[in-house]
Amino acid sequence: MTTLEHAMxxxxxxxxxxxxxxxxxxxxxxxxxxxxxxxxxxxxVLWSSRQFDRVHRAWGHGLLSCFLLAxxxxxxxxxxxxxxxxxxxxxxxxxxxIPETWQNQLQIRKIFNPKIGGVWFLxxxxxxxxxxxxxxxxxxxxxxxDWPIQIFWPFSTCGLVxxxxxxxxVGVTLILVGYLFAMLRWRSKTKPxxxxxxxxxxxxxxxxxxxx
Ligand SMILES: [Zn+2]
Numbered sequence: 001m002t003t004l005e006h007a008m009x010x011x012x013x014x015x016x017x018x019x020x021x022x023x024x025x026x027x028x029x030x031x032x033x034x035x036x037x038x039x040x041x042x043x044x045v046l047w048s049s050r051q052f053d054r055v056h057r058a059w060g061h062g063l064l065s066c067f068l069l070a071x072x073x074x075x076x077x078x079x080x081x082x083x084x085x086x087x088x089x090x091x092x093x094x095x096x097x098i099p100e101t102w103q104n105q106l107q108i109r110k111i112f113n114p115k116i117g118g119v120w121f122l123x124x125x126x127x128x129x130x131x132x133x134x135x136x137x138x139x140x141x142x143x144x145x146d147w148p149i150q151i152f153w154p155f156s157t158c159g160l161v162x163x164x165x166x167x168x169x170v171g172v173t174l175i176l177v178g179y180l181f182a183m184l185r186w187r188s189k190t191k192p193x194x195x196x197x198x199x200x201x202x203x204x205x206x207x208x209x210x211x212x
Contacts (some may be wrong), residue, residue: 001058001135001137001138001172003039004173005134005172005173005176006036006039006131006134007032007033007035008055008126008176008177009035010029010031010034010035010036010127010130011029011032011148012176012179012180012194012197012198013032013126013130014027014028014127015028015183015190015193015194016089016191016194016195017188017191018191019119019123020190023116023119024045025105026077026081026084027123029121030077030083030123030124030127031124031127032074032127033073034069034127034128035127035130035131036131037060037069038060038066038128038131039056039131040100041057041058041059041065042056044056044058045162048207057132057135057147057149057150058150058153058157059153061131061132061135061149061151061153062150062152062153063129063132063152064130064152065153066125066131066132066156066157067125069124070144071105071121073123073124074120077119078116078119078120079112079114079117080119081109084106087106088106088108091106099200118139122154132149132151135147136148136149136151136160136161136162137162138164138167138169139161139165139166139167140163140166140167141163141165141168141169142166142168143168144167146161146163147161148160148161160172164205164209165205165208165209167203169208171204175197175200175201175204176197176201179197
């Protein structure tokens with residue numbers, strides 16, 4: 001699955017739970033970021049294709065790595081509100097005009113609340129774990145071999161793969177993008193639309209590939 005699709009799945013998971021009403025847009029944003037981060041193990045592609053083949057879909061894609069990622073990212077973001085700070089910098093640098101009514105959405109959280117830390121941890125863990133699971137569902141096709149995920153790395157190198165969607169299939173991307181636009185258009189229906197996005201993906205898998 002591509003980085004953009006992983007991010008949209010992470011955001012969609014939070015929106016489907018309706019959690020942004022209580023915890024703010026920052027929770028969906030950090031979930032979107034967390035859902036892309038297990039691909040850090042693909043960085044060796046910059047210097048060695050052999051090393052890339054060996055560690056990608058292993059080091060960052062295991063459940064233990066996702067757990068550690070959630071611990072670190074939840075601590076940093078719930079403590080220092082990194083998402084809001086970076087957004088404020090982006091707004092300033094790009095000279096984006098924020099409507100008066102949205103100004104309070106960019107207030108930096110000043111007080112660390114352990115409950116917020118817990119919510120952030122569980123959300124980031126869920127988003128991070130969605131990454132290897134989605135990668136296991138999108139694999140192979142068009143003459144390409146399946147690429148199993150080493151979900152229990154470093155304890156085991158056994159691979160997990162259930163290639164429901166072929167690599168490069170744009171159907172899932174179009175569904176996720178379409179529903180995100182629908183959520184922007186009908187904001188009061190965000191939660192049911194986010195849920196509908198996942199149901200549509202399941203329906204697409206059934207119609208396109210006869211899976212499930
Ligand atoms: Zn991946």
